[in-house]
Amino acid sequence: MSLPVKNLQILAQIKHYYGFRYLLNPVIHNKILDKLNLQKTYGNFQDTKILDLYPGPAQHAAIFYNRFRPEQYTLMENRTDFFDYLKTEYSNSELQLAEKNPYEWSSYTDLIDNEKQFVPDKQPLTQINNRFLVTANLTNASHEGLVMQWFTCIGNRNWLQRFGRVKMLVWVPTPVAAKLLASPGSNARSKCSVVRETFTETHLIALSNTKECEMFHETEFEQMSPIVFPNTDVWQVRDKGIALLEINPTAHQVDLDNWDYVTKHLLILKKTPLKESLDSLGHGGKDYFNLKITDKNLLEKSPGQLTSVEFIYLSKLFDEWPFKPDIYMDFVDVYQEEGLH
Template sequence: MRVKLHPKPYKDIVKSVYGRKSVINYEKLCTEVTKHNKRWGYGDNTVIIDAYPGFGVFSAALQEAIRPKKHLMMEPHIQYHNYLQSLADPSVNTLEVLKWDPFRWTSFSELQDNHLYTPQMHTREEVHPDILFVANLTMPQGDQLLTQYLNCVQNGSWLQRYGRVRMLLWVKPVIGTKFMLREGMMGRSRLSVQAEACTDSQMLSTSAMYKGPANHDAFEVTPAEVLPPTPSFVPQLLEVTPKPVMPDHLDSFDYVIRMLFILNTKPLRESLAILGPGALEQLGPQVEDILETPPRDLPMEQIYRVVRVFHEWPFKPDVLFDFFERELP
């Protein structure tokens, strides 16, 4: 599929954008994907799983630059779906436009059940070369999906059970910024720490409206290159690459960062007190030198230190994991 379209036909054919923002500069996207694919190394053995492709311009750039073995586009909204069908070249049998909702986890297992692709396990020593996941998460439920995708990276579930599957995600700038924040930065959160611990991530795009951290050679997206052309925000492209090794004691790690960042700007002693009855009194002496440091300002090695001390505590709560996250595929 190769498209070079302008806003007028988009507006004429798709009357509702379903809360999403889409970048529509095909030439720029194609140039950037081609540039980054020299580093990624995707090619004719790669399957692209493309969630919420919308207008399909980024999808077309991926198709042109990578020339994948399969490109599975999951678009549940009827106007987008019909529009994508009208763009698809019937002679290109690598492309499938599916009316399946990526919000349903079972949609991904149905890809295999319908023999659309057969994922192979790959060593964690390198990024999986044969699967690339792409999604537009600029709609309201996109924040929730990003958190769930990150949980899957951490827990090795969903697509991540096959190895280190890279994700290219269009996100709202505020979420991309939060994802990339590091120690000492205002707004650092549990999401920021989990992303730093479990992924090597970078922002691939920037804009004049965006003030967060970005890759030094990030390409600029202007409001004129976005549909719908409202001034609220310009979507940013986030590259999320799982690390080879996840943090030790995952149950304890997940619980500790969840609790610490409830009070992320208060001294650590206040956060320790909510880890469990007696936690401050019994764990505090083991991390006494950082008790006055807010969790927001703790480097990762000190967060791991708190996790280790908590994990070895014989009186820690019996149930640490959130039930919903246990149910992820």
């Protein structure tokens, strides 16, 4: 039996949207699912479990379930107006409701480890986990820090990423998507885009048509070829846009402690050439790295121009430095450069 798919006019009657925004056009949702081609990873979905975080009115959940019929689809939602609506609409359906706060770490340990209401398969890092998919909506601007925490969890392979390389489909404000997807050398390049590039393959799948689309580099935007839909398909309507990211974790082999120290120290001086900024890694850093770096052209680059591969290279050199500082006594704010407070 198919789940009812309510339209925007009905769903707009939910009193509070809590500063979040949701695409509420079934036609666009289906176009997005076409573009994602999830069957390539999950086959017929009969063994796949979906965990949906901040689902809100859950129009997308009904569309997804009707189309793929996964083994389990769980909605994690605790905002009163949304949860009351979901309970009325879906309590006797195939969608399962978990009245928990997706912001809290304990929500996941309770759901998975203690209550065992949602227990994903753990898979090796040789492929994307083909039995576990996470979807989420983090379009409230105040949740930008949570977006970065989730990317950090991908690098650390904890939280939901302890089950392998778990694909995530995440709606975020358009400026956050632009910041995450910033390429080396762009003005928007920061720690968060280096994290994204190092630990994931992330694609811009869709976004609403606002002036914020101009925040992406024109050539790169054309290469990503996202679905662009009217902002009037989003509720609650504002002049700010939302974007959908497909996040695929990679099987990285990065030494996280040294990498984190190097990237955050260098990116504070992201416009200063390496030959002048390497002392930020520790006293004598300039002399050591000038001696060790074989490609002297690299020294002319600023940290904001470095690729993820180049950051990893510098991190390995740092690890080999006999006189490197104690990285565990470091108190530099990881978000000092990005301004994510």
